[in-house]
Amino acid sequence: MRSYAARHQDDPRSLLLIDPGHVRTVLGGPGATPTVPGVVDAITAHAGEPGLRFLDYRGETVPR
Known part of the structure; x- marks a missing residue:
């Protein structure tokens, strides 16, 4: 997903x-x-x- 996000940096989604x-x-x-x-x-x-964000079910950021 990080690779996808890096290739589509201008994507507003x-x-x-x-x-x-x-x-x-x-x-x-x-x-x-x-x-x-x-x-x-x-x-x-x-x-x-x-x-791109990686979150848990509480909406908190999951460490990389």
């Missing part, structure tokens, strides 16, 4: 990579945190901001 965390699914089990609302909030908060 938001490029987001999202770490959803431990998702509550059949495989994730009942003890997992419900992260979908946080993922939606992170996407909504950064919509329209150009450039």
Whole structure:
């Protein structure tokens, strides 16, 4: 994704990579945190901001 972003520096679209965390699914089990609302909030908060970001489900930047 970083390579794509570097090749398309003038692209005004938001490029987001999202770490959803431990998702509550059949495989994730009942003890997992419900992260979908946080993922939606992170996407909504950064919509329209150009450039690449790697965020977690809380909207915080994931270190490289």
